[in-house]
Amino acid sequence: MSNCPSKKRILVIDDSEAIHTDFRRILNPEQRRSRGDIDMLEEALFGPMQSRGACSSEPDFEVDSAFQGQEGVAKIRASMQNNQPYALVFLDYRMPPGWNGAETLRRLREVAPSLRVVLCSAYSDYSWAELVREFSDLQLLKELRKPFNGQEVRQLALKLTRDDDDNSSHAPA
Template sequence: MSQCASKKRVLVIDDSEAIHTDFRRILNPEQRRARDDLDLLEEALFGPTPPRAPAAPDPEFEVDSAFQGQEGVTKVREALTSGRPYALVFLDYRMPPGWNGAETLRRMRVVAPALRVVLCSAYSDYSWEELLQEFSDLQLLKELRKPFNGQEVRQLALSLTGPQDTPPAPA
């Protein structure tokens, strides 16, 4: 399997370039980089660092971007058609001048009804209860409030794209 094919595909739909940058930084932390000045200073102050057992590699994500809801739904459709569907979408509530998050989600559910989505916003245009009435599957829909914590974003991505619990087979 190619390296790219083993990555979990994540789509970020948000009108802010800075948010896309944040998601890329959080979901694709740099692999251990070459020793830099800070590493050399640390070694000079505290002595050489003892060798550590290699840690299990973190799952890698392929992060794609859409800046409006219409573009996001198109990318979801194209990903399905190409056989490389997204595992997860982080979707902003507000994206002027186009569709808001709720309208984008409505249209995305037509294209990919089982796609996991995390709705992100600092605003309360819709109450969570209103959204759950329309989009009732809690397995597929989560909420993340801005400003978000990087650890929380990464944990959500890992848990929502990891192996999912399946009901036991009938006896």
């Protein structure tokens, strides 16, 4: 059995394809790192890094995409039914023409009340104070302003999914 941290499942709910691409680049640094000749030679000689038992000190993230709130909530429901819940959701405030971020969050809380969510937007149709009043648990809800800093996104994902290890279930108490 491996001591490597398992992949943390993250769902990005945003209507912009470019945002999904950004999150994948930020949360999967191995995908963006170009492999040099030495890396390829090492793999040819010793096999892929994962099969040699080595692992990174940071968890890998499996990033999934939904382009509308309805699709995101359906994916969260399916992930729980398949016993592969998401550890974290990055959720856009504005996603025309469907549900906005607040409505998506209301529906998401019905399905997964303890799932951590980071609300992301350059605009807000709701003030943060209004959202906090309605969705009062600040341990489960964070805000991230666009344009975001890649390092900030990665650190937020690491912190929020690390905390998830302490509370390994998303089922209601």
